[in-house]
Amino acid sequence: MKRRDTIVIILTLLLLTIVVGLTPQQDDESIGGASSFASRPGGALALFRWWEKLGYRVDRLAYREFALNPSVDLLVVLAPRARYSAEHAALVRDWVAAGGTVLIAESRANAGATPLLEAFGLGVAPLPEDQPFVQGLVLQPALGDPPIERLSVPHRAIITSEEPGRIAPLVGSNRAPTIIGMQHGEGYVYASATVEPFTNQGLRNANNGALVLNLLRRIPAGGVILFDEVHHGFVGQNEANLRALLFTTTWGWAVLYASIVAMLYLLLTSRRFGRAVPLRAEADRRSSAEYLSSMAGLLRRGGKRGYALEHYRTHMRRRLARAHGLSPDLDDGALVAALAETRPALARQAADLLARMAHAPNDEATMLRLVAEADALGV
Numbered sequence: 001m002k003r004r005d006t007i008v009i010i011l012t013l014l015l016l017t018i019v020v021g022l023t024p025q026q027d028d029e030s031i032g033g034a035s036s037f038a039s040r041p042g043g044a045l046a047l048f049r050w051w052e053k054l055g056y057r058v059d060r061l062a063y064r065e066f067a068l069n070p071s072v073d074l075l076v077v078l079a080p081r082a083r084y085s086a087e088h089a090a091l092v093r094d095w096v097a098a099g100g101t102v103l104i105a106e107s108r109a110n111a112g113a114t115p116l117l118e119a120f121g122l123g124v125a126p127l128p129e130d131q132p133f134v135q136g137l138v139l140q141p142a143l144g145d146p147p148i149e150r151l152s153v154p155h156r157a158i159i160t161s162e163e164p165g166r167i168a169p170l171v172g173s174n175r176a177p178t179i180i181g182m183q184h185g186e187g188y189v190y191a192s193a194t195v196e197p198f199t200n201q202g203l204r205n206a207n208n209g210a211l212v213l214n215l216l217r218r219i220p221a222g223g224v225i226l227f228d229e230v231h232h233g234f235v236g237q238n239e240a241n242l243r244a245l246l247f248t249t250t251w252g253w254a255v256l257y258a259s260i261v262a263m264l265y266l267l268l269t270s271r272r273f274g275r276a277v278p279l280r281a282e283a284d285r286r287s288s289a290e291y292l293s294s295m296a297g298l299l300r301r302g303g304k305r306g307y308a309l310e311h312y313r314t315h316m317r318r319r320l321a322r323a324h325g326l327s328p329d330l331d332d333g334a335l336v337a338a339l340a341e342t343r344p345a346l347a348r349q350a351a352d353l354l355a356r357m358a359h360a361p362n363d364e365a366t367m368l369r370l371v372a373e374a375d376a377l378g379v
Contacts, residue, residue, distance in 0.1 A: 012264055034078035034105070034195050036060055036227040037234070041201035044078055047212070048227060050203070055222055062229035068095040073223035074216075075102045079195045080112035080231030088231075089119040096120075097185030101218050105192040107157050112231055120184055121162035122191050127176055128158075139177070140170050143214040148207050151178075157193040171211075179211075190215055305367050306360030313357040316374040320350060332358075349377060 033040070036048040037060075051058045061068075061075075066088050068075065075092065084092075096102050106113035109124045117123055138148050151171055158176045161167045169177035171192075179192045192198075197208035219225065299308050317335060321328040326338050332354045340347035353374055361367040 012261070033081070033232075034199055035081075035229060035232040035234075036076075036078075037062075037229065037232075039200065042195075042199050044076075044198055044200065044227070046200040046203050047076075047198055050212075051216075051225055054216075056216075056219070057222065057224045058227070059224065060227045060229045060234075062232075062234035064230075066091070066228075066230045068092065068100065068226070069224075070095075070098065070100075071224055072226045073101060073219045074225045075100060075228060076198075076225065077102065077104045077106075077113055077116060077228045077231070078198055079106055079108075080228065081233050082231040083112045084115040084231060086115060089115045092116060093119040093184070096187035096189060099186040101188045101190070103190045103192070103198075103215065105195040105198055107194050109157075117191060120182065120189050120191075121166070122180075122182070122189075123160040124157055124193050125160050126158075127156040137173065138171055139174065140168060140181075143170055143211065145217070146210045146213055148210045148214070151197060151205075151207050151211060159191050159193050188218055300364075305364065309357055309360060309367050309370065312371050312374055313354065316350075316353065316357075316377065320346075320377075346378065353377065 033042050034044050036044045039045045048058055048060075068091060072095075075095070077092075092102060104113055104116060104122075106117065106124050109126070111124070114123065137150065158172065158178060159167070159180045161180070161182075167177070167180045167182045170179045170181055172178035178194055179190070182189045182191070196202040197205075197211050202208045203212070299305075317332075318328045320326070320339065321330065321335060324339060324342065326335060330338065332351070336347050336351045336354070339350060353370070357370050357374070361370065
């Protein structure tokens, strides 16, 4: 590889590194990034694996049609990226009414989970200015096993209800709850105006872990827990999401980065991607006439009239010697003398031609006349 190519590759690598490094990182909660697939601080992979360790049958609703099986005990909806449709919200509402439990965590008003909250008469709103901000105060003794001292709630948001008498404030204050519980039909709804307690980073706080364990008291041991990943973008078939994963995940960026570097290396080192395909003009066999024409052109441009005439002179001597059974290695005098014994007239013509062809002609016309006389010489 040339030194210039090496410098180009190094500069390209530095440029790509700078671009990736300067790409602004979006907040996980602000983009609905609390997916159970995500290991970043705002993801929920730790919650998924923790519940597995506790003996629950934990699964993900991903890469398939959004549907809920009656065997599912708890549906977990954490700050979904995609907005719930009215159809999906109604499906969850009916499933809860039949005996299921749903945990909805959403810190933003008019966000992805808003239609789902509205299906239960709930909503998310900023904390009113006339209400004091009570950070993580536990209101219900129902959250006492294991005991919780105080939750760290970083968001000034509350859960609202069309029927305040139906809800049980669990965390916050009675007038401005952060987390609530509500009976709906045969099932139960947990709604949280913060996602922090359920994230990988939030679970490092022992009080958040205690809150999660308290919320699981309604779920039987070994029960089925389902994380909604459809509304985080994991829909359809795996192939349909390959482009999104390639452009929105760190490993996807790594694949793109490596591909660009590999293509640049192959380009600068002139590596072939397959067997060379010859051009048609290269594959066609050249004719004898083309060879003769090209050789004549080379001799003409080089002014090699003497060389060409010597070739024809040698050819004529061999023709005469072969026709009369003589050695082609005889000199001119011996050849003419041998011819004179049987054909004196031919010997005189041959001697004259050999003498004139021994010297390079001054022009092409003279050379062509000599060659024509040699061809016409009867042997």
